[in-house]
Amino acid sequence: MERDWRFFIVSTNSGVVHREIYPSAFNGDISLNTGVGGSVTIPLASVRDAGKSYWESLTLPTIRSLFVTYKGVAVWGGVVWKRKYTKSANTITLTMQDLWSVLKRRYLIRAITRPAESHLQFGPYSLVTAAWKIVQFAKDDATWRDDLPIIFPSNTVAGDTVLNYRGYQAITVADAVEQVIGWSGGPDVWFKPERNTSDSTGRFHWRMQSEAALNMDHQIDVNLVGSGVDYEVEHDAENVVNKAYVFGVGNGSKTASASEFRHETQYIQLDGAWMDRKTHQRHHLVRFAGERVRRNADMNYTHRMTIHPDGFPGLLNNNESALRIVPGMVVNRISDDSDPFLNPNKSFRLAGYRLSVGANGADPIELDLRG
Structure with a gap:
């Protein structure tokens, strides 16, 4: 695995480093406003003369976290929640979730x-x-x-x-x-x-x-023409809601409840229900119903772009001292009139991205673009 990438097991409570590890595979997601996770596979032979008690302590779920650096810059961190030992492969696989999980x-x-x-x-x-x-x-x-x-x-x-x-x-x-x-x-x-x-x-x-508008002052231009950057777009109406029902505390017909309907919609009527909200105050339920309709008013437009850590725009800035790719930033996609589906130019916010590193080096970074 490339030594540009380094992996450290740390104490979740303090961030103190316990050991650098040398995994055979790693993947981890980064996202804005929500929790995501990752996994890492560690060959036990990578640490000489380490026994059962050593590995049990080093990889103890919740007590340990994994942090990843690229060329000395921290790029990922997550808390260990699961570990799996595979005897035939002589490996331990750790499953992590980011800080939202705590x-x-x-x-x-x-x-x-x-x-x-x-x-x-x-x-x-x-x-x-x-x-x-x-x-x-x-x-x-x-x-x-x-x-x-x-x-x-x-x-x-x-x-x-x-x-x-x-x-x-x-x-x-x-x-x-x-x-x-x-x-x-x-x-x-x-x-x-x-x-x-x-x-x-x-x-x-x-x-x-x-x-507010975190990292939107960071912008990059990516030209799809002749750059080798791959790109795909997906439209998904699965989570559209234009009529929301919300139920709170109570019994039977006495249960606190509220509803909200969005009349200005291009979709057929699509209901959503949220149960067991822990309140009996109707104004809280009314506000929650309004939020659900507002946040789910339109289908999800998911645009994905893949870049290489060392390519353009690259994971780090030009002097490799800080992250260039950060959640919430603006990515300006530049294409041309010859594309049969895409508009020539469009700006997106970066909702998140995925890092993946294996024995043969890093895979392209998959960017999750929204807009």
Whole structure:
């Protein structure tokens, strides 16, 4: 495997490096505003004289994470959730999920004897600040098992958003952040992997980026004509919803509920139902129904482009000191009138991308473009 690519097992709680590993295969996804994952296969013979207890400790799910660097720049990080030993191949395969997977297992409940009585309030903040303040709660219970190596924005921006979470609602940190992202004017969120290069520790961490229109100030032009860049587009109406039904707390016909219908639509009537929302307040359900109809009003237009890490535009910037390809950036596709399906020029946001590295080197990077 190319030595441009390096792989490190670290402590999930601290980011401290335990060992560099030498896998035979790796793939990992990067995405904006949602959780994704990856996997890595490790030949056990790659570490001499390492026994059962060594591998059990090094690859322990949730306690360990994997970070990946390319030419010294951190490009991926995920928490180990599964491991599989294959005797015939003498390998361990780890399945990872990014930091969102932990936030799905942390609840907005203060640790008290009666959790239903818990009450947390965030604000008044801007939506950008509210998102990272919610995540900050997930790592601030003052025990090492709760800690996570996350660096948060330094500026708290005031606003008119006040968020209240009751214990009986049992809302996860991930659900709360995704709700804030989905509101009008909500931020984009990305947990960017980084390595501390300012001292000798070499620890890894995630930097939480919460900004409106995150990374849209970064742009690249990609000419499809004669560049060798592959490209495909897919239109999918599977998740279109123009009539939403939402149900909350209650029994039978007394169940709190709301609905929303979008009249201006080019599609046939397509219903969606969301059950067991943990609230009895109808205005919350009305707002949620409106969000579902707004977010699912149109079919998904998925555009995929493949580039090589060392090609153009390439994974790193020109001096190879930072990522050039980052979620949320603008990709300007340039083609010509001879194409039978594509418009000549179009701009997209980069929703995410996939990295894949094998014994023979890196595969092309698949970009997920939306717009």
